[in-house]
Amino acid sequence: MHHVVLERWSRGNSAIHRLDPRAKISALLVFLVVLATAHRNLVTLSAGLLMLLLATLVGARLPLAAAVVRAGIVLPFTVVFVCICWWAGDPARGIALLLKSYLSALAVMAVVSTTPLPALMRGMEMTGSPRFLLMVAQFLYRYLFVISEEAQHMSKAAASRGATSRGLIGSTSRGRSRFRAAAGALAVLFARSYGRAEDIHRAMLARGFQGRFRTLGALRFRTADALFAVLASLAPILWRVAVEKVR
Amino acid sequence: MGAAVHIPDGFLATPVWATLDAAAVPAAGFIVRRAQREFDEGKVPLLGVMGAFVFAAQMINFPVGIGTTGHLVGGALLAFTLGPAAASVVMAAILAIQALIFQDGGILALGPNVVNMAIVGVLAGYLPFYLWGGGKWRKLSLFAGGTLSVLVSAVLALAELAISGVKMPASVLGVSLALFLVSALLEGAITLAVIQALESIQPRFVREPAAGRSFALGAVSLGAVLLAAVGVLFASTGPDGIEKLGRQAGIASHARTLITTPLSGYKVAFLSSSWLSKAGAGLAGLALIYGACLLIGRAVSRNRSV
Secondary structure, eight states, X not given: OTTHHHHXXXXXXXXXXXXXXXXXXXXXXXXXXXXXXXXXXXXXXXXXXXXXXXHHHHHTTOXXXXXXXXXXXXXXXXXXXXXXXXXXTOHHHHHHHHHHHHHXXXXXXXXXXXXXXXXXXXXXXXXXXXXXXXXXXXXXXXHHHHHHHHHHHHHHHHHHTTOOTTOSSOOHHHHHHHHHHHHHHHHHHHHHHHHHHHHHHHHHHHTTOOSSOOOSSOOOOOHHHHXXXXXXXXXXXXXXXXXXXXX | OOOOOOOOTTSSOHHHHHHHHHHHHHHXXXXXXXXXXXXOGGGHHHHHHHHHHHHHHTTSOEEEETTEEEOOOOHHHHHHHHOHHHHHHHHHHHHHHHHHHSOOXXXXXXXXXXXXXXXXXXXXXXXXXXXHTTSTXXXXXXXXXXXXXXXXXXXXXXXXXXXXXXXXXXXXXXXXXXXXXXXXXXXHHHHHHHHHHHXXXXXXXXXXXXXXXXXXXXXXXXXXXXXXXXXXXXXXXXXXXXXXXXXXXXXXXXXHHHHHTTTGGXXXXXXXXXXXXXXXXXXXXXXXXXXXXXXXHHHHHHHHHO
């Protein structure tokens, strides 16, 4: 699964990996807002911001080419709209969509691939996001792979029994029975997930779970983190001010 | 054939994403509080694992015909099994993970996406079940719930894009609405089939519609559907988006004078830079929206607890 890559990258050990997640989150938000609200000289602005992101990726010792390609996940969606804008006679907006969506995705990826998810969630919790929601998100991420694997096993088992959902136009009665079989599989997956969740809950209670996660080692916001947050926030702002001065 | 529109960053105009972000924060807070009242904190693994289930459900393909397949989106199914508040929390968590890990949907656009799919979509999906889930229309209400949940969130997303000035010719708009309608009907069929299969395994999985009866929730759900209806009208008639709307109503100039007047005497050189003053005005507006949503949320939850 492709997102395992991100997980591996986030376990790296560079100066950027070691920064406090709050510093990275605040810098990311400033970056995104500066980019999202920009209108003038967008190409020059984007070029500078791209350099900034690439420098961050190099600083974090991430594989540059792979990271640049990975952020392209956003492109299929964007390209559709670029074509629509082009067709509607507004190519400038299409280019703006392309630049903004790609750079935003790359920026988010730069943060997520240098911060393990538990640390990221903890950082978000300390900036005021509802803890319950973040805990649900963390459980979701933890069991994503487990339940997905179960679903894969089920569909593989169904396929080996001869169920092909991609068959050519069959008789409607056969299509209907396939539909019902898929619904049954999904219901079984639901029931198994529900049961698994109850088991997990009991196991956690037995280990003294009291409704909140505890992380080993408290987060410490050091001078270096503050320095990074200020510098990394100022860089895109100053660049945009400079770009907009040029007429 | 997936039906979810995850808006990436850079697509929405600043007023649109900022307003919806400001509205999403207190709304998410309200929904989380409601879910917490129904599921104590210890039950948090259940919601997380069910979120993972919705993710994994994409791997099970449903034959649609002519060689294509579709899959479950899940908002309505979760609402029928876990209750609307918990379903909203799970969908919001899914959207957050998708935005962070899969770059599917933006971070600044997380507010709009959460409003479209996790809040309005789930509530709109729950509405038919809430109204008719107990009676003889039960099957129809399950089907309609699945259909509405996808249709309403897709229409909202389209409307937001149109308001933001992403020009969509009428033909493109028509084709995409037709596609959304088909995948919404598919979601309705899948939801109904899965609920029926679930009931034959274990009837306690599906909630009684009376279990979560509350006036506030019904009103909000109805509002959700109406909002989408307005969205469709707006998207089809006003393709020039927010500038036109602003010009018609004179809102933009009005707001600017309103907000800058108290500051006009103190206009320092720093504020005279156009986009900084605009940003300041925008922030003041957002604070207002945030405050209003917070107050409404408080009032609703207080009414409930009395």
